[in-house]
Every structure is written in structure tokens, then in C-alpha cells.
Amino acid sequence: MPNWLTMMTDDLRANLRFLCAERQSTAQVCRDIGINQQQFSKYLSGRSNPSANNLRRIARYFGVEDTELLGAHAQLVRSYRAKTATLREHRQDPLANVFPGDLAQLRPFLGAYQVYFQAPVDPNGYVVNSVFLDERNGVVYSRLIEALTDTTFKRRRWTRCDGKVSYQNGRLFVVDSERKNENALSMHILTPPPRQKRHYLFGTMCFMASMPRRMPYASKVVWRKFEAYRSVKDLFKSCGVYSAENLRLDPVIRRYLASDFSEESVRL
Template identity: 40%
Template sequence: MSDDFSRNLRSLCADRGSIAQVCRDIGLNRQQFNRYLSGAGMPAAHNLRRIARYFRSTEAELMAPHEEFERRRKTDRVARHAGPLDLFAEAFQTGSSEMRRYLGWYHSHITSPSWEGCILRGLSCLYERDGYVLVRSLERATSRDGSIVHRTRYDGVVTRRGGRIYILEQEARSEASVDETILMPSPRQKVNYLQGITMGVATRPYLLPYASRSIWKKLGAQVPAREALGACGVLPFNSRKIDPTIRSYLSTETLTVS
């Protein structure tokens, strides 16, 4: 059984190119992983599960006889190439230990033509599930006179490529817009702020595409969810609730397309 597992694992790694990168993505020691590849050792149950999730497989499939495993892989390849959306499935699949340091809650900040002269603060959570990093974002906005109330939820997927974090979100309603955010983390610094750009479609007065600088502030684990959500909304640019770092970064004018 261990011989089948090691052969199956070598076959999967051959498609990835770099064993070192596979180890970093899964979060396993290279020397330990080499023992699995050579058949000199078997992973513990929790490590076997991590390996299976990374390769979008199951523990049982990894332990299957090698010939059966290869036949199933060939069938799966044909099925995966059936649709164009499968091109994105692999791009957003990640077991990267490097990405895990960015998981958690954030206050996101952008400017939007829907709320001119203001900063829109939302609440976003990055979390891992089934080998993917996912995002859920909430926006709450009320006009100054109270005549307009805007509440929106977004769900999406996240990946890290070339040192950049790519976030693709869809509004949770019919005929929803799709927004993209690209953030530029500093690999050597503690995660406090993530700066980048957001592209989306304004909700009012017209459905215009726009691009805005975007800055996410990491929230501590001790911040209650109700408090974090209550701090969201449309804030004046000079509000004391806005950090100087955030205000300075968002001072550049928002780009719209008419």
C-alpha cells in the first residue's frame, strides 16, 4: 500500500514541477515529504488529509493501486477540460502556507462614485475551506439624509500569485456585479495593512465601471464581530474614525468610465 501511495504521490508531483514549492504550499517539511515520495514513510492522518486537499483528491484515492489511480486521473483530466471555467479552478486552488498568514477579518476601504467625497468601509473575512481560500464581504451604507440605505453581501475566491493577492467577488443577488481586488502585501512585515486597487461597478446614480485605490486593515481576533460590522459605512474623508494611513492612501481620485 505504501508503494502505491508513493507512486501516486510522485505522479501528482510530476505535474507540479517543483517539489520544494509543493512542500511550501502544503506546509510540510521537505525532508519529511521526500520520505513519502520514496516510500520510506507514510504521513500521519492529518498530513494525509492536507496532501489530499492540495491535490484535490481524497485519502482513499491516494492509497488506491497505482494502475487504478492512473486510470482515474486520465478520466478526470478529460472531464476537467470539458468547460472553460475549469481554467480558473486550478488558479484559485491553494494550500499555500504563505497565504494562511493573511486569513482573518479586515476592514476594507475604498472610494466610490456612489458616495462622492466619502470613504466606504466594509467588513471582509478571508478563510480557508476544502483547499481554497474564500472571501465574504459585507457593506452597509446610508446617505447623510437617511434616504438611501445600501446593504450588500459579496462572496468570492482568493489566490496569491507573484506576491500579489487576487480577490474575485460576486454580489449575492440576481444580475450581480463581479468585482476584483488586487492587494500588494509586504512579505517581511506584519500584516497590518494591505494596499492595492479595486475594480467594480457603481450602484448609483448610474451603473458605471470604476477603479479605486483599496486598503484593507487587519482586525485583531479580540474585536467582536458586532463591533466590527457596526464600524462599517460611509464616512467623511476627514472623519476621525479614518486612520491617517488610510486617508493618505485613498487621496488619489477614483477613476470612472462613462
């Protein structure tokens, strides 16, 4: 027998034994796969190799690739244990299926936005932040940048919050955290607008205000999408606090933020 075939048989035998040891019994494995137990015993002993069809059925049952099943035993053990750990963590995470939710519906919302909401310390002022939504490994992440003027030191105070985004039942849910501020959490619930206002997301937000004292705070919020911009600096320049009378404030945004929380105002 050629050396490569001997090595393949040895690795396959070791891989099958390892995978079967993770299950209740070899007999149960054979019943689940629908394969003859006597034939399967030959695979375990190395007296026979499975056909391409049986190899594929066995690999699919154990959640591995055909090539992994035939590959080096040490590599299969590492790969299988990594997958098992990931699945275990996924089952233990109550929000594992929440983020990103409906990814296909969420993808059109990727990009850069300006975020508008009422200033916590000034009922006649509005805060403007920048936020970016991007997808990595099947999850949509948010990165929010806030730049407010610090009157004490006469310079801009920058804050960054990172989070995740979910799409559920026609709404976007954004949960993020500011690491430098005792891991303070914030949440945005946003509703996609009618077609004529497709560049906007309207909703509500809540977070822990840091000034003048740490208190829960809620406000209506508007996200306006930036379809094109020359650089990230262009977005950051717009960050800050504006008065309600500022002519730069979009009338659609001003009207929504000035309305109350009634259902009629949310409908726009």
C-alpha cells in the first residue's frame, strides 16, 4: 500500500474515532447517518475507506468538510474544538440571533450619517454627531463620533462610542457603549421613512448624560444619511451644538425634533 494512502487511512480512522467519541454511541451515529454499522466499523478500523458519497454524508453529519475528515488528525481536532466553542458561546448568548437580525434588510442602511437630537443641557439646542455603519463577518457595527466644545479648556472634546446594529420587524436598533465613560450604554430605535424621505431615519434614543450630572436622558433623534462626502473630516466639522434657529438645521429635522412624542408626530 502506498505511503500516502496509509497516512490517509490512519488520519481518517483517528478522525472518525475522535468525532464518534463526542456522540452518544457509534450505533446512534450510524442510525442518524443512515449507514450500515458493520461497514462503518471497517472505516473505524482502517480496513476500508468510505466512498465519496458516504464520506460526504459522514462529514455533513459531523459538521466538517470532506477535506478536514481526510486531513491531518491534529488539524481536525483544533478545527472541531474551535467550532464547538463558538457554537457553545452562541447558544449561551441570549442576543446571538438578535444582532444583526435581518441582515439582508439591514445592508441598504450601511454608510455614514449625521445624528441630530436635543441637547441635554439646553432645551433650545441640538447636538449633531457623526455615525458610521459597516458590516464585518456578517454583523453590522456602529461607530459614533461626538465633538463638543469644552468651554473650560476652549477646545473640542471628542467622544467615540462603538456598538452593534440590529434590524427587527421593520426597525433598526443600535446599542453602543462609550468605554471611557464607565461603559455607559445608549440605544437608538429608528424607523425607516417613507420613500420621499429615504435619506432620513426617525426615532428615539436614550443614554446616560455625562453633564451636568450623570442622569438618564431620552430624546427624539434623526439620522440623515450622507450619500457622498469628500472625507471623514467633512462630517466631523458638522459635529457640535446648534441653536434651534440655526439656518443650517434641516427644516425636516427641526420640525421632527420640535414635535412631541405622540403617534401623530412620529408618522410625519
